[in-house]
Structure formats: C-alpha cells, structure tokens
Amino acid sequence: MRFQSTPRTDILFCQKVLVTNTCWYWMASVNHLGYGSFGWQQDSKPFTALAHRYAYQLWVDDLPDSPNLVLDHICHTEECRYAEKECLHRRCVRPDHLQLVTRVANILRGNAARWKRAHALPATSRYDLGS
C-alpha cells in the first residue's frame, strides 16, 4: 500500500522529525499508544498515518499489504526500562531502526522483553506478579 502523499507532504513530515545520533524522534502528535501520528490534507481531504509507517514508505519502500507483517522498532529492545507507551522509541522514524517482521515474531519479541523485566525484579517481589 501507499499513503496518498506529495513531495510537499514529505517536506512537512521531515519538518516534524528531530534527528539525533541515535533515534530520529517524531516531535508532533502521538497517539494513545505512544506512536507518532502524522496528519495532512490532500485534495481537501484529511489523511493520517502512523509516523514510522509513513517514514518507511518515504525512505525505504511501499508497505506490504499483508496483515501478518508489522513494522517493528529494532531500537526498542529488552534493555528498555520504560513502560511500553512512554518509551520514546515508539516515536522513532529512523529508517534503519524500522524492520518488517511477522506479527508472531513481534509478539514473541515483546514477551521476551516483558519476561526479562519481570525476572529482573528483586526476589521478594518476583512472586507477586500473579502469573
């Protein structure tokens, strides 16, 4: 799939990105899950896209239509100590930090990160997790 966009829209998009040595942070709106959200107008119609998905289309390739593929942030790893929603990696739009993975791999990766966090807790609280 391709988002409806023009070179003008692409420039607008780039103006909202803060490039750093590590991640490229989306500085405009963020959705309820903490992902960057980009809105624009074309032919008097409003469009919105997740910022990292728009970035992938802009700098890498069209997004495949398969519902089994999700665009994952490789900068978001088990090292992350932030709550999922607050993690700034969700705002990252750097093309080489984005990777298409299968939905299953994405879930497994998330579970592995959560498991590590749970087991990093002090021994006394380890058994209070209720699972």
Ligand SMILES: [Zn+2]
């Ligand atoms: Zn990143």
Ligand SMILES: [Zn+2]
């Ligand atoms: Zn993270």
